[in-house]
Amino acid sequence: MVSSYFKNLLLKLGLPEERLEILEGKGALAEDEFEGIRYVRFRDSARNFRRGTVVFETGEAVLGFPHIKRVVQLENGIRRVFKNKPFYVEEKVDGYNVRVVKVNDKILAITRGGFLCPFTTERIEDFVNFDFFKDYPNLVLVGEMAGPESPYLVEGPPYVKKDIEFFLFDIQEKGSGRSLPVEERYRLAEEYGIPQVERFGLYDSSKVGELKELIERLSEEKREGIVMKSPDMKRIAKYVTPYANINDIKIGSHIFFDLPHGYFMQRIKRLAFYLAENHVKGEEFENYAKALGIALLRPFVESIHEVANGGEVDETFTVRVKNITTAHKMVTHFERLGVEIHIEDIEDLGNGYWGITFKRVYPDATREIRELWNGLAFVD
Amino acid sequence: MVSSYFKNLLLKLGLPEERLEILEGKGALAEDEFEGIRYVRFRDSARNFRRGTVVFETGEAVLGFPHIKRVVQLENGIRRVFKNKPFYVEEKVDGYNVRVVKVNDKILAITRGGFLCPFTTERIEDFVNFDFFKDYPNLVLVGEMAGPESPYLVEGPPYVKKDIEFFLFDIQEKGSGRSLPVEERYRLAEEYGIPQVERFGLYDSSKVGELKELIERLSEEKREGIVMKSPDMKRIAKYVTPYANINDIKIGSHIFFDLPHGYFMQRIKRLAFYLAENHVKGEEFENYAKALGIALLRPFVESIHEVANGGEVDETFTVRVKNITTAHKMVTHFERLGVEIHIEDIEDLGNGYWGITFKRVYPDATREIRELWNGLAFVD
Numbered sequence: 098m099v100s101s102y103f104k105n106l107l108l109k110l111g112l113p114e115e116r117l118e119i120l121e122g123k124g125a126l127a128e129d130e131f132e133g134i135r136y137v138r139f140r141d142s143a144r145n146f147r148r149g150t151v152v153f154e155t156g157e158a159v160l161g162f163p164h165i166k167r168v169v170q171l172e173n174g175i176r177r178v179f180k181n182k183p184f185y186v187e188e189k190v191d192g193y194n195v196r197v198v199k200v201n202d203k204i205l206a207i208t209r210g211g212f213l214c215p216f217t218t219e220r221i222e223d224f225v226n227f228d229f230f231k232d233y234p235n236l237v238l239v240g241e242m243a244g245p246e247s248p249y250l251v252e253g254p255p256y257v258k259k260d261i262e263f264f265l266f267d268i269q270e271k272g273s274g275r276s277l278p279v280e281e282r283y284r285l286a287e288e289y290g291i292p293q294v295e296r297f298g299l300y301d302s303s304k305v306g307e308l309k310e311l312i313e314r315l316s317e318e319k320r321e322g323i324v325m326k327s328p329d330m331k332r333i334a335k336y337v338t339p340y341a342n343i344n345d346i347k348i349g350s351h352i353f354f355d356l357p358h359g360y361f362m363q364r365i366k367r368l369a370f371y372l373a374e375n376h377v378k379g380e381e382f383e384n385y386a387k388a389l390g391i392a393l394l395r396p397f398v399e400s401i402h403e404v405a406n407g408g409e410v411d412e413t414f415t416v417r418v419k420n421i422t423t424a425h426k427m428v429t430h431f432e433r434l435g436v437e438i439h440i441e442d443i444e445d446l447g448n449g450y451w452g453i454t455f456k457r458v459y460p461d462a463t464r465e466i467r468e469l470w471n472g473l474a475f476v477d
Numbered sequence: 478m479v480s481s482y483f484k485n486l487l488l489k490l491g492l493p494e495e496r497l498e499i500l501e502g503k504g505a506l507a508e509d510e511f512e513g514i515r516y517v518r519f520r521d522s523a524r525n526f527r528r529g530t531v532v533f534e535t536g537e538a539v540l541g542f543p544h545i546k547r548v549v550q551l552e553n554g555i556r557r558v559f560k561n562k563p564f565y566v567e568e569k570v571d572g573y574n575v576r577v578v579k580v581n582d583k584i585l586a587i588t589r590g591g592f593l594c595p596f597t598t599e600r601i602e603d604f605v606n607f608d609f610f611k612d613y614p615n616l617v618l619v620g621e622m623a624g625p626e627s628p629y630l631v632e633g634p635p636y637v638k639k640d641i642e643f644f645l646f647d648i649q650e651k652g653s654g655r656s657l658p659v660e661e662r663y664r665l666a667e668e669y670g671i672p673q674v675e676r677f678g679l680y681d682s683s684k685v686g687e688l689k690e691l692i693e694r695l696s697e698e699k700r701e702g703i704v705m706k707s708p709d710m711k712r713i714a715k716y717v718t719p720y721a722n723i724n725d726i727k728i729g730s731h732i733f734f735d736l737p738h739g740y741f742m743q744r745i746k747r748l749a750f751y752l753a754e755n756h757v758k759g760e761e762f763e764n765y766a767k768a769l770g771i772a773l774l775r776p777f778v779e780s781i782h783e784v785a786n787g788g789e790v791d792e793t794f795t796v797r798v799k800n801i802t803t804a805h806k807m808v809t810h811f812e813r814l815g816v817e818i819h820i821e822d823i824e825d826l827g828n829g830y831w832g833i834t835f836k837r838v839y840p841d842a843t844r845e846i847r848e849l850w851n852g853l854a855f856v857d
Contacts, residue, residue, distance in 0.1 A: 166854035173852030334854045353746070358738035363857050365741075366733070369774055370849060373781035383767065386774050390766030394749055398762075401753035469750060472553030474546035474714050477743055 099126045103137045106156055110272075116143045131213035134201055138211035145274065149211040153200045159207060159237055160274030162194055162267075165324060165335050169370035171312065172305045175325065178334045179302060184325045185279045186297040186308065189335055190264045191254050191321040192243025197221055197263075198271065199230035206242075208249075212434070215426035216248050216416055224263035229289040236277075238291065239267035246415045248427055248455070251348055255319045260417050264294040266324065276330035297323070309375070316340040339385060342368045347392035351400055352410055354462040361393070404466040410459040413441065417450045424453040431457075479506045483517045486536055490652075496523045511593035514581055518591035525654065529591040533580050539587060539617055540654030542574055542647075545704060545715050549750035551692065552685045555705065558714045561682055564705045565659045566691070568675040569715055570644045571634050571701040572623025577601055577643075578651065579610035586622075588629075592814070595806035596628050596796055604643035609669040616657075618671065619647035626795045628807055628835070631728055635699045640797050644674040646704065656710035677703070689755070696720040719765060722748045727772035731780055732790055734842040745769070784846040790839040793821065797830045804833040811837075 099107075099121060107117055120126050125141035139150040139161060146152075149161030168174025175184075195217050196207045204227055206217035225238060244253040244261035253261070265286050268277045277285070286293045300308055308323075315322065315338050322337035342364040349356050371377075372385060400410050418424055424440055431438040442454035469475075479487075479501060487497055500506050505521035519530040519541060526532075529541030548554025555564075575597050576587040584607055586597035605618060624633040624641035633641065645666050648657045657665070666673045680688055688703075695702065695718050702717035722744040729736050751757070752765060780790050798804055804820055811818040822834035849855075 164856040166856055168852055168854050170850050170852050173850065174854060175852070177852035178854050353749075358742040359857075361742065361745075362738045365773055365777075366849075369733075369777045369781060372774060373778045373785065373850075382774075382778075383771065386770030387763065387767040388770070389773065390768070390770035391763065393745055393769065394752060394762075394766050397745075397749045398753045401749060405753065469746075470550050470553065470753075472548055472550050472555070472557035474548050474554060474558050476544040476546055477739075 099128045099137055102154070103128055103135075103152070106154075107137070107152060110152065110156070110158055112143060112146060119143070129213075131205070131215075132203065132218075134203065134205070136213070140211070147274070149207075149209055151207050151211045151213075155200055157198075157200055157271050159196055159198050159271060160269070161211060162196060162209060162239060163274075165333050167367075168334050168336055169367050170374050171309065171336050172302075172374065174334060174336065175302050175305060175308070178332055179325065179327065181302055182327060183299050183301045184327050184332070186300050186311070187266060187293075187324050187326065188264075188295040188297070188315070188320065189322040189324045189337065190241040190243045190266070190294050191250070191252070191341065192241035192247065192261075192264070193249040195221075195240060195242050195263075196269075197225060197238040197240070199227075199234050204230060210434075212430065214248075215423050215430055216418065217242055219418060219420065219423045220261070221263065225291055226289045229285070229291065233285075235271050237269045237271055238265055239269055240265040241294065246417055246452075248414065248416050251412055251414060252344070254321065263292055265291050266294045267330075278330060279326055279328050294324075300325070312336070312338055319344070337367060339368055339371045342371070343385070343388050343392045346389065347396055350393050351396035352412070352459050352462050353397045353400065354465040355410070355459045365389070400462070401466055401470060404463055405470050409463040410466065412457045412459075413454060414457070415452055415454045417446060417452055419449055419451070421451055421453075424451070424455075427453075427455070479508045479517055482534070483508055483515075483532070486534075487517070487532060490532065490536070490538055492523060492526060499523070509593075511585070511595075512583065512598075514583065514585075516593070520591070527654070529587075529589055531587055531591045531593075535580055537578075537580055537651050539576055539578050539651060540649070541591060542576060542589060542619060543654075545713050547715050547717075547747075549716075549747050550754050551689065551716050552682075552754065554714060554716065555682050555685060555688070558712055559682060559705065559707065562707060563679050563681045564707050564712070566677040566680050566688065567646060567673075567704050567706065568644075568677070568695070568700065569702040569704045569717065570621040570623045570646070570674050571630070571632070571721065572621035572627065572641075572644070573629040575601075575620060575622050575643075576649075577605060577618040577620070579607075579614050584610060590814075592810065594628075595803050595810055596798065597622055599798060599800065599803045600641070601643065605671055606669045609665070609671065613665075615651050617649045617651055618645055619649055620645040621674065626797055626832075628794065628796050628811075631792055631794060632724070634701065643672055645671050646674045647710075658710060659706055659708050674704075680705070692716070692718055699724070717747060719748055719751045722751070723765070723768050723772045726769065727776060730773050731776035732792070732839050732842050733777045733780065734845040735790070735839045741773070780842070781846055781850060784843055785850050789843040790846065792837045792839075793834060794837070795832055795834045797826060797832055799829055799831070801831055801833075804831070804835075807833075807835070 120143050127138045135154040137152045139146050139148055142148045147161030147163060152158045194209045198205055204221060206214050206221045208214050241264045242261055244257035246260050247253060268282045319340055321341040324335045326333045346361055346364050349360050428438055437458045439456050441456045444452040446452045500523050507518045515534040517532045519526050519528055522528045527541030527543060532538045574589045578585055586594050586601045588594050621644045622641055624637035626640050627633060648662045677691060699720055701721040704715045706713045726741055726744050729740050808818055817838045819836050821836045824832040826832045
């Protein structure tokens with residue numbers, strides 16, 4: 098339920114009363130507090146208030162980050178989305194999406210779902226020059242947090258060797274959620290020294306061959322893919338590498354029963370379209386097929402053995418924090434997400450950092466494997 | 478809607494009035510006519526009237542064939558289902574399920590969903606000795622129709638080299654749906670020369686090693702699996718070979734978008750449990766993984782190329798009939814199932830048989846591939 102203060106605020110921001118009631122009715126508005134700042138989080142979309150939108154008590158609204166459309170046939174996708182117009186190509190970094198924003202003199206990091214993340218909020222000062230917000234308090238820095246030591250993902254991109262890093266890929270206005278044009282973002286990021294995703298420059302549909310070579314290279318380098326953006330940011334499309342499709346399946350297979358079937362099937366589909374578009378044949382085709390099969394089966398079979406031997410399905414991950422309290426706040430944060438997590442180890446890394454090791458348990462996946470392993474007879 | 482004649486009949490057979498109304502309300506009862514005999518088909522279950530039940534105007538009810546429970550861990554599954562008690566093991570034949578029954582002096586073949594199949598009804602006399610029904614008009618022969626020339630499946634078991642065959646695996650009473658004990662079925666089938674599924678004899682949980690060897694052999698011979706049955710038919714469980722899991726995926730991948738995700742994911746799950754239970758490692762593991770990957774990708778990529786080149790996703794199959802009208806009735810029958818099918822070729826095979834070639838078109842799968850190939854940008 099939302100307090101009358103926020104109800105009035107949302108109405109003032111243009112949310113029609115009947116939409117507000119519908120959202121309330123389905124529990125799609127969550128009011129909460131983070132370090133003394135109250136806010137409302139949208140669990141669902143209504144009008145321009147996209148899912149993941151956060152409205153602060155100050156009246157400032159940070160709109161949910163929109164879903165970027167995907168193409169699985171690169172050449173035709175580019176023609177269809179961009180026609181003959183040029184577009185910028187940037188790396189799609191494999192991390193988690195954060196919106197960084199200044200509210201009441203505090204710099205806050207919001208995850209995709211509209212949660213204020215204690216970890217990211219603590220660490221963001223290590224990556225972003227806060228002078229930016231002095232000059233542009235009305236802008237939101239949108240980027241990917243990625244690296245081997247992440248609270249949300251078990252792997253990061255190959256070029257982040259330790260810890261985690263921030264990669265800017267969008268700057269939006271508070272309230273409207275409108276993106277700055279690409280060149281303006283590039284200029285601001287350079288001016289303030291804000292780290293950005295790798296930029297591959299301007300392409301158009303006549304350069305599909307070069308773009309396919311780029312995809313080949315990114316895939317060999319174990320990178321996730323590209324995002325293509327018209328200079329005005331009105332048209333955006335993403336395309337992922339075959340490496341990323343198979344690697345995602347490998348990561349997911351470990352917790353097979355915790356993921357929807359679509360997680361695996363969508364990636365198999367994308368891989369099949371890659372193979373079809375690029376006429377991959379013979380030994381190369383078989384190598385992809387084998388890699389896919391191993392990705393689907395090996396971590397899954399390992400999890401079955403783990404459970405058969407009395408263990409459970411879990412994932413271990415490490416993050417670096419400056420305050421141990423941040424680690425405890427993350428446990429509370431995960432509990433709110435319905436995730437079971439334990440601190441396994443705390444290590445003094447020196448220089449004011451602590452290495453925290455968490456273990457995330459997957460009770461549903463564990464139970465499902467245990468039942469089947471124990472010989473459950475079931476109708477499917 | 479169901480006529481008052483059938484409503485009264487269903488009430489007399491013990492279907493409570495409120496259940497009848499619920500079934501009617503959701504359109505779960507379909508009244509139809511086949512060769513002059515009227516019947517009602519249950520699209521849904523209610524009490525003992527299982528989905529696929531057919532009630533004829535004569536008052537005779539042929540209950541829907543129940544779903545047989547599956548185990549994916551053979552050893553523990555056997556212990557859990559059969560404890561230390563013995564059970565018969567029979568081959569699980571890869572075909573389509575039919576119930577053969579005598580009504581008004583006609584022998585009719587009913588498919589799993591409760592449809593009277595014109596093809597199977599025409600051909601059943603080639604496989605079943607009808608004297609059986611003279612002596613046992615109250616019994617239903619349940620079996621698998623399987624072979625390379627089937628209207629419902631693109632492949633059959635390796636030992637049926639041409640046409641199609643019937644394999645008995647159950648005999649049930651009309652009305653109650655109760656199965657005869659295993660030995661009684663074996664005896665009756667032998668007495669009347671009714672072809673049966675292969676029988677592997679009596680096992681118990683102490684013979685799991687032998688059963689695993691049987692699974693290995695069946696898998697090498699490209700056969701589907703086994704069904705285990707307590708002598709009184711009260712406890713039944715099935716287990717399929719790794720070959721069948723991969724081969725089903727290969728067949729499904731051709732029409733990828735026409736199948737639910739679960740079709741593929743269930744089979745990957747079964748394969749993973751097979752590999753885990755049997756500690757398959759090293760090169761053997763990799764061979765399974767590669768076969769799985771190829772099964773998922775190759776037919777799917779071929780379908781993408783087919784559509785990219787202006788074609789469509791389709792399957793061609795052939796059946797043998799004695800009357801060309803039966804082929805036309807099959808087209809009508811498929812139309813009622815919502816399936817688009819065309820007769821491609823009719824060939825005189827001699828000896829009173831016609832070879833009919835059908836083409837089944839998958840418009841949804843074709844459209845989905847075409848959209849994606851044409852560069853559709855989508856949110857997933």
